Amino acid sequence: xxxxxxxxxxxxxxxxxxxxxxxxxxxxxxxxxxxxxxxxxxxxxxxxxxxxxxxxxxxxxxxxxxxxxxxxxxxxxxxxxxxxxxxxxxxxxxxxxxxxxxxxxxxxxxxxxxxxxxxxxxxxxxxxxxxxxxxxxxxxxxxxxxxxxxxxxxxxxxxxxxxxxxxxxxxxxxxxxxxxxxxxxxxxxxxxxxxxxxxxxxxxxxxxxxxxxxxx
Numbered sequence: 486x487x488x489x490x491x492x493x494x495x496x497x498x499x500x501x502x503x504x505x506x507x508x509x510x511x512x513x514x515x516x517x518x519x520x521x522x523x524x525x526x527x528x529x530x531x532x533x534x535x536x537x538x539x540x541x542x543x544x545x546x547x548x549x550x551x552x553x554x555x556x557x558x559x560x561x562x563x564x565x566x567x568x569x570x571x572x573x574x575x576x577x578x579x580x581x582x583x584x585x586x587x588x589x590x591x592x593x594x595x596x597x598x599x600x601x602x603x604x605x606x607x608x609x610x611x612x613x614x615x616x617x618x619x620x621x622x623x624x625x626x627x628x629x630x631x632x633x634x635x636x637x638x639x640x641x642x643x644x645x646x647x648x649x650x651x652x653x654x655x656x657x658x659x660x661x662x663x664x665x666x667x668x669x670x671x672x673x674x675x676x677x678x679x680x681x682x683x684x685x686x687x688x689x690x691x692x693x694x695x696x697x698x699x700x701x
Contacts, residue, residue, distance in 0.1 A: 551690040554678070558685045559585040577646050587683050589620055595627075595640060602628055604637060608660065616676025616690075617665060622658040634658050668694075 563584045574580055581593035589608040594601045604627040608620035622634045639655040647653065650666040668674045672694030679688040 551692050553691040555689045557687050610680045612677045612680055618662040618677050620660040
């Protein structure tokens, strides 16, 4: 019986050692986790957070570049032109209308021998390379009178109040809308991109003011 007791003593010491080593390992693992978490948190706090925002240089649109493209239609543009012409012709005895159908149409009147005669002048619009719009006279309706288009356009140039940025050429039978000279109060300006009256698709671009040169 004594021999059996002596043989079991080493087994108890081994188990105690294993328990001590297990607690040490668990303690070291816990310390490692705490230190790792502390280091990770510190790095995240002092590291600049990445964003998807573009650099400031990429968000700045160069002056003289388009900042907005506008798609509109004949109905909306006719409303704008009606308002503009009503304001332009305040106090003027000679009135005229300009609006868009499948063609651009200028409606006005002449006085011949004291009688008022209505006329309708039809144009085809074209977008020019510089973003201006050219209206090329195509047809004229003036009742039973037989007058050439050039003569009617010459009369319009003499007797009608038109904006400074509208150029009438009676010989070429054209009207040019110089949009590059039509600037908003803040210096912004527009250019025409596309005009399709039949498809009712009209597109303009809005531009920031161009930078002035030192000599200007």
